[in-house]
Amino acid sequence: GEDVEQSLFLSVREGDSSVINCTYTDSSSTYLYWYKQEPGAGLQLLTYIFSNMDMKQDQRLTVLLNKKDKHLSLRIADTQTGDSAIYFCAEKTAVAGGYNKLIFGAGTRLAVHP
């Protein structure tokens, strides 16, 4: 079945770049997403990439997609303490009946230290 995997923890120094990695299994996924969850809150959409793109940049965020390896990464430039959160990778996949659903990874907890 479909599966999305990501490492559980990442620790970086303030000002450095963070790279959060994700692998997925469904080669027919149309969209891949990155969500951010701050303590006690729901999920906030950070960015997404369509499956026919290799890269997407949005201010400090860069998403890279390697379709051949089914690998997705999120790079955060100049990481700040406010970036400390859990980051979820998700793939949109089709289900029976023509509907779509998201498959989420377990989330990567990013800790930013001075």
Added chain:
Amino acid sequence: DVKVTQSSRYLVKRTGEKVFLECVQDMDHENMFWYRQDPGLGLRLIYFSYDVKMKEKGDIPEGYSVSREKKERFSLILESASTNQTSMYLCASTGTHPNQPQHFGDGTRLSIL
């Protein structure tokens, strides 16, 4: 901005009780979803609905049911709460266009004693 509102942030119930979690969205979205979030497991889909009075089972529907009587409201029901249903519950909604992402509420942290 899309607003997805979950009626309670924290809820404490007893084993065997019938529990209702409510979710309302204000963007006229057709699709609504209920997930539970547990540490190390990410989000798992319980049920979703693509239209009023329509529902589909997700990956872990056992012990849950849902109700969608109005387009803006999607309710999750725990028929007889058990301690293993202690979790964070997240509601989401999205429109029908393929590139529309899911928008999430702030979650309900449910404890079953």
